[in-house]
Amino acid sequence: MIDQEAVLRRYARAVEDAHTTLTELDQRSGDGDFGDNLRGGLRAALTRFDKGGTSAFGALGEVFLDEVGGTSGPLLGLLFTEIARALDSGAGFADxxxxxxxxxxxxxxxxxxxxxxxxxxxxxxxALVTGGPVEAANAARAGADRTALLRARMGRASYVGDRAKGAPDPGAVGIALFFWAAAAVASPEADLPAPA
Known part of the structure; x- marks a missing residue:
C-alpha cells in the first residue's frame, strides 16, 4: 500500500524546488501561472490534510478541483480524486x-x-500495468521530456505555435514530479533524480 502522506509531502517539496523552472516553462507556452498554481494547490492540500478528515490524495483531489485555477487545476483534481477513490475502495494505485x-x-x-x-x-x-512506481516515474519523465519536441495541439500552448518547442510542457513535468515522488517514497533505494 502506498504511503499517501509521504507522497504528498515529497511531491510538495519537489514542486517547491521546481517552482522557478515550472514558471519559466509556462511562460514559454502559457501565461506563466502553472508553477504558482501547482505550488499553491499543494500547500493548500497539505493544510487540508493536516486538519484531518480526508486522505492525502483525497485532500489533493478536493483542493485541485475546488480551488486551483488554470487549465491544469481541474484536470489534476480528477487524477488525484480517482487515485484516492481507488485506494479507498481497496483497488491499487495503478487502477x-x-x-x-x-x-x-x-x-x-x-x-x-x-x-x-x-x-x-x-x-x-x-508502466504501472507491468511495473511499479520506479518504472512509472521513468516513463513519466521520458514522456515529459518528449514534449519538448512537440508542437502543442491542445490548450493555451496551441496558440503560441513553435515558441514553446525546445522545452518540455510544464503540465507534463508536473505529472512527472508526482510519479517521481511516489517512486521516491516506494523505492528510496532507486535514488531517481527529480524531473525538474
Missing amino acids: GAGAGLTAIQRVGEARVGDRTLVDALAPAVD
Missing part, C-alpha cells in the same frame, strides 16, 4: 491512475502527442 487518465481524456480530449500532461501520464499508467 486509480488509469481511471484518472480516462477521466482527464474524457474531459479534455487530449491524446499522447498533443503536448499536454497526458504525454507524461499515459506512459506512466502503461
Whole structure:
C-alpha cells in the first residue's frame, strides 16, 4: 500500500524546488501561472490534510478541483480524486491512475502527442500495468521530456505555435514530479533524480 502522506509531502517539496523552472516553462507556452498554481494547490492540500478528515490524495483531489485555477487545476483534481477513490475502495494505485487518465481524456480530449500532461501520464499508467512506481516515474519523465519536441495541439500552448518547442510542457513535468515522488517514497533505494 502506498504511503499517501509521504507522497504528498515529497511531491510538495519537489514542486517547491521546481517552482522557478515550472514558471519559466509556462511562460514559454502559457501565461506563466502553472508553477504558482501547482505550488499553491499543494500547500493548500497539505493544510487540508493536516486538519484531518480526508486522505492525502483525497485532500489533493478536493483542493485541485475546488480551488486551483488554470487549465491544469481541474484536470489534476480528477487524477488525484480517482487515485484516492481507488485506494479507498481497496483497488491499487495503478487502477486509480488509469481511471484518472480516462477521466482527464474524457474531459479534455487530449491524446499522447498533443503536448499536454497526458504525454507524461499515459506512459506512466502503461508502466504501472507491468511495473511499479520506479518504472512509472521513468516513463513519466521520458514522456515529459518528449514534449519538448512537440508542437502543442491542445490548450493555451496551441496558440503560441513553435515558441514553446525546445522545452518540455510544464503540465507534463508536473505529472512527472508526482510519479517521481511516489517512486521516491516506494523505492528510496532507486535514488531517481527529480524531473525538474
